[in-house]
Amino acid sequence: MIGRYLANGLGMLALLAVLVGLYLAFFYAPADALQGDVQRIMYVHVPTAWVAFFAFFVVFMSSLVYLWKRLPEADRLAYASAEIGVLFTALTLIDGSIWGKPTWGTWWTWDARLTTTAILFVIYVGYLMLRSFVDEPDRRARLAALVGIVGFIDVPIIYMSVLWFRTLHQPPSIQRGGASMPETMLFTLLFNFGAYTLVYLFFLVKRVRIESLNAIAETLVAEKAVHE
Amino acid sequence: MAGLRTVYLLLAKDLLVELRNRETFTTMLFFGVVILFLFHFSLNPERENTALLAPGLLWLAFMFTGVLGLGRSFQAEQANDCLEQLLLVPGDRGNIFLGKLVGNFAFMLAVELLIIPLFALFFQLNLWDALLPLLVVAVLGTLGFATIGTLFSALTINLRAREVLFPLLLFPLVVPVIIGSVTATGIILGGGTLGEASGWLKLLGTFDTMFLAVAYLTFEFVVEQ
Amino acid sequence: MAEWAIETHDLTKRYGYRPVLSGVDLCVKPGEFVVLFGPNGAGKSTLIRILCTLMKPSGGTAKVAGYDIVDDPDGVRGHIGLIGHSGYLYEDLTAVENMRFYLRMHGVDAVERRIAEALQVTGLERAMFNRVRTFSTGMKKRLCIARIVAHPPHVLFLDEPYSGLDEDGIRMLNRFLLTLKTEGCTVFMVTHHREQGLATGDRALYLVAGKMRTEPPAVGEV
Numbered sequence: 001m002i003g004r005y006l007a008n009g010l011g012m013l014a015l016l017a018v019l020v021g022l023y024l025a026f027f028y029a030p031a032d033a034l035q036g037d038v039q040r041i042m043y044v045h046v047p048t049a050w051v052a053f054f055a056f057f058v059v060f061m062s063s064l065v066y067l068w069k070r071l072p073e074a075d076r077l078a079y080a081s082a083e084i085g086v087l088f089t090a091l092t093l094i095d096g097s098i099w100g101k102p103t104w105g106t107w108w109t110w111d112a113r114l115t116t117t118a119i120l121f122v123i124y125v126g127y128l129m130l131r132s133f134v135d136e137p138d139r140r141a142r143l144a145a146l147v148g149i150v151g152f153i154d155v156p157i158i159y160m161s162v163l164w165f166r167t168l169h170q171p172p173s174i175q176r177g178g179a180s181m182p183e184t185m186l187f188t189l190l191f192n193f194g195a196y197t198l199v200y201l202f203f204l205v206k207r208v209r210i211e212s213l214n215a216i217a218e219t220l221v222a223e224k225a226v227h228e
Numbered sequence: 229m230a231g232l233r234t235v236y237l238l239l240a241k242d243l244l245v246e247l248r249n250r251e252t253f254t255t256m257l258f259f260g261v262v263i264l265f266l267f268h269f270s271l272n273p274e275r276e277n278t279a280l281l282a283p284g285l286l287w288l289a290f291m292f293t294g295v296l297g298l299g300r301s302f303q304a305e306q307a308n309d310c311l312e313q314l315l316l317v318p319g320d321r322g323n324i325f326l327g328k329l330v331g332n333f334a335f336m337l338a339v340e341l342l343i344i345p346l347f348a349l350f351f352q353l354n355l356w357d358a359l360l361p362l363l364v365v366a367v368l369g370t371l372g373f374a375t376i377g378t379l380f381s382a383l384t385i386n387l388r389a390r391e392v393l394f395p396l397l398l399f400p401l402v403v404p405v406i407i408g409s410v411t412a413t414g415i416i417l418g419g420g421t422l423g424e425a426s427g428w429l430k431l432l433g434t435f436d437t438m439f440l441a442v443a444y445l446t447f448e449f450v451v452e453q
Numbered sequence: 454m455a456e457w458a459i460e461t462h463d464l465t466k467r468y469g470y471r472p473v474l475s476g477v478d479l480c481v482k483p484g485e486f487v488v489l490f491g492p493n494g495a496g497k498s499t500l501i502r503i504l505c506t507l508m509k510p511s512g513g514t515a516k517v518a519g520y521d522i523v524d525d526p527d528g529v530r531g532h533i534g535l536i537g538h539s540g541y542l543y544e545d546l547t548a549v550e551n552m553r554f555y556l557r558m559h560g561v562d563a564v565e566r567r568i569a570e571a572l573q574v575t576g577l578e579r580a581m582f583n584r585v586r587t588f589s590t591g592m593k594k595r596l597c598i599a600r601i602v603a604h605p606p607h608v609l610f611l612d613e614p615y616s617g618l619d620e621d622g623i624r625m626l627n628r629f630l631l632t633l634k635t636e637g638c639t640v641f642m643v644t645h646h647r648e649q650g651l652a653t654g655d656r657a658l659y660l661v662a663g664k665m666r667t668e669p670p671a672v673g674e675v
Contacts, residue, residue, distance in 0.1 A: 119400045119403055122400045123401070125396075126393070126397045130384075130397065133388045143383055146446055146450060149442075150376070150379070150439075150442060150443075150446070151400075151401060153438070153439075153442060154404070157404045157434075160431075161403065161404035161408060162403070162407065164427070164428075165407045
C-alpha cells in the first residue's frame with residue numbers, strides 16, 4: 001500500500017495542479033468567441049464530469065473483481081470510489097448549472113449529458129444507501145457490487161436513450177467548446193483533466209486507507225469479543 | 229430439460245398461490261384505478277392535451293402498479309424461508325430468476341390489459357384502433373421493466389427500508405425503458421405504425437435482451453447466502 | 454462413491470469479522486448416524502447450512518456424498534435432504550400441493566404415489582387437502598418430514614427436528630430415522646434433546662465456540 005508520505009505528496013501535487021489549472025483557465029486560455037469569459041467554467045466542469053464517470057467505471061471494475069475474487073480490498077475501493085464519485089457528480093451538476101444560467105438563461109436544462117449526470121447521481125446515491133442498509137460486510141459488498149455492475153452497464157444505454165429523446169424534442173443548440181479548439185484552450189483543458197484526476201486519486205487513496213484501518217479495527221474488536 | 233422444468237414449476241406455483249390468496253393481482257389492479265383517478269384530479273386533462281399526456285400517463289400507471297407487484301414477488305418466498313428450498317434444488321439458479329420473471333411479467337401485462345380500456349374510458353380516448361401495436365410496445369416495455377425489477381426485488385429482500393430502496397434503485401436504471409415505451413406509445417397513439425416507432429422498439433429490444441442476460445447470469449450472486 | 458459421506462478439513466466461517474467456525478474437521482462414514490450437540494451460538498446451524506451448500510465457507514474444504522460443496526454444489530444438492538428450522542412451506546397451498554412442488558422440482562418419479570405413502574407414514578392423511586396455513590406447528594413439522602419420506606436422500610441433515618413435535622410425532626420421527634438407517638442413509642442431526650439424540654445416534658459430537666470436539670463441555674465451561 002502507498003505509504004502515508006507518498007499519499008500526502010500526491011495530495012500536494014494535486015493541489016498544485018488544481019491551482020496551476022485555475023491560473024491557466026483564467027489567464028492563459030483565451031476567452032471564447034461566442035460566450036466570452038463565462039466559457040472558462042468549462043475547464044472545471046468537463047474535468048469534474050470526466051472524474052464523475054471515471055469513478056463509476058472504477059466502481060464497476062472493482063465490483064467485478066469483488067464478485068470474482070471476493071477480495072475485501074476490491075469492495076473498499078468500490079465504496080471509496082463511489083463516495084468520491086457522488087461528490088464529483090454533484091459538483092458537475094452544480095457547475096453545469098452555473099454555466100447554464102448565463103448561457104441558456106436557465107439554471108437547469110434537460111441536455112443529454114446533464115440529464116445522464118443527474119441520473120448517475122441518483123444511481124450513486126442508491127448505491128450508497130444500499131450499503132448503509134446492510135450491516136453484514138460480505139452481504140453488503142456482494143449486493144453493492146451487483147448494483148455497481150448493473151448500473152454501470154446501463155449508463156451508456158441511458159445516455160443514448162436520453163440523447164435520442166432530446167433530438168426528438170429539441171435540436172442540439174449551443175455546442176460547448178466549438179468545432180475546433182485553439183491549442184491553448186486544448187492544453188488548458190487537458191491539464192485540468194489531469195489535475196482533477198489527481199485530486200480524485202488522492203481522495204481515493206486516503207479513503208481506501210481509512211476503510212482498511214476500519215477493517216483492522218473491527219477484526220480486533222470481534223476477536224476480542226470471542227476471547228471474552 | 230431440468231432448467232425449463234424449474235421455470236415452469238415456479239410459474240405454476242406462483243399462479244396457484246395467487247389463485248388462492250388473490251393478493252397481488254387485485255391490489256395491483258385497484259391501485260391502477262386509484263392512480264387513474266389521481267391523474268384526473270391532479271392534471272384535469274382537457275380533450276386537447278389528453279392526447280399529448282396519454283402515453284406518459286399510461287406508462288406511469290403501468291410502472292407504479294408494476295412496482296407494487298414486483299416488490300412483492302420475492303416477499304412470497306420470504307415466509308418460511310421458501311427461497312432456501314429453491315436454492316437447494318440442483319441446477320442453474322438463473323432459472324429461479326426466469327421463473328419469477330415470467331410470473332411478474334404475466335401479472336404486469338394482465339393488469340395493463342385491464343388498465344388500457346379503463347384509461348380509454350376515463351380519458352375519452354379511442355385506443356381500440358391502435359390496440360395491437362400498443363400491445364407490442366407494452367410487451368417490450370414491460371419485459372424490460374420486469375427484468376430489472378425482478379432482479380432488484382430479489383436483491384432487496386430482507387433489507388431495512390426495502391419499500392423505499394427498491395423503487396430508488398429501480399427507476400433510474402429503467403429510464404431507457406420509460407423513454408422508449410412512452411415515445412413509441414406516443415407515435416402509435418398519434419396514428420403512426422410500428423415501423424415508424426421501430427427505432428424505439430429496437431432500443432427496447434436491445435435493453436431487454438441485454439439485461440435479461442445480465443440478470444440471468446448475476447442472479448446466482450444475488451441469492452447467495 | 455467416495456470414502457466418506459461427509460468430510461471437512463479445517464472448515465472456517467466468519468460473519469464479517471466475527472469467527473463462527475474455526476477449523477472444523479469432520480469425517481462421517483456412509484450409513485453413520487451422527488448427533489451434534491452444543492450450546493446456542495456455537496455455530497451448529499451454520500455448519501449445517503454450509504454442508505448443505507446454502508452458505509459458502511470462509512476457508513477450508515468440505516465434501517458431502519463425495520461432491521465438493523464449493524466446486525460441485527449441484528452434486529451435493531442432488532444427494533442431500535434437509536429438515537431445518539424453517540418449514541419451506543407455502544402457507545396458501547395444501548399439504549399435497551407443497552409436496553408435489555418439492556418432488557417435481559427434484560425430478561422425482563411416481564409423485565402421487567410417494568405423496569400418498571409419505572402422508573400416511575407421517576399421520577397427515579386426513580389433513581392432506583387442507584391449506585398449510587391451518588396446520589399446527591407439529592403438523593407443519595410432520596409435513597417437512599413427509600417430504601423427506603417421499604424422497605429419501607443419501608445424506609440427511611436435521612436441525613432441531615424434535616422441536617414442535619408431540620410424543621406421537623417424536624415416535625414417528627424416530628421410526629423413520631430407523632428406517633433410514635437400515636437403508637444405509639447417512640444422518641447428521643443437530644439437537645438439544647440429549648436423550649433422544651444419544652438414543653438414536655451412533656456417535657455424538659460437540660461444537661463449542663466454533664470448534665469441534667468429541668467430549669462434552671465441562672460444567673461452567675460455556
